[in-house]
Amino acid sequence: MEEQEASPPLPPPLLPPPPTNPTCLFTSSIPTTLLPNTNLESLMSRNYNHNHSFEQNAAETSENVAKFDYEDKSENIKDKRRGGRNRKSTIPRFAFQTRSEEDILDDGYRWRKYGQKSVKNSNFPRSYYRCTHHTCNVKKQVQRLTKDTSIVVTTYEGIHNHPCEKIMETLSPLLKQIGFLNNRF
DNA sequence: CGCGTTTGACCCGCGC
């Protein structure tokens, strides 16, 4: 059921395509604040590649919306330690902290939880989510900090290969209208 | 009934 492990030798890894949504907008019914100057080094626990580095420009746009841009500057390095199935592909990761009472941020995508583990040195379990889109293999981990229980650490792995559903929902009537107008004129 | 969550088992890499 898992994709075949015995594959022909892979060419040198290519840089991942640029994110389709370099600017993400999180909305939440509960006030959510993205913490600027997130210490990504500390977020990357020992099982992550430390060669990842990110440039992140965060700005709060309102009380309950946290907006940020990011740029993945990571080199493509093989993730040797992949618990469970051994995947050899290089997957871009980025992590950030938010201050929120909610663990789950509404980032516009649909996620299905596929696991939860208690992790060492943490009072809170880590939750594992996968994007529900058929062709999309993006995952995210969500964990609350023990030090500051108001802070939630979210780690994304991979890049969505489909548009954000929330945005499409919002835009589709408009796009339809535009299409209609184009047809008329 | 379809979709998402829960949760224990399982797998795998790493350190000793």
Next chain:
DNA sequence: GCGCGGGTCAAACGCG
């Protein structure tokens, strides 16, 4: 080789 820690699977369950 063994145990630990972390990531994933999948059956059972819950909910709309």
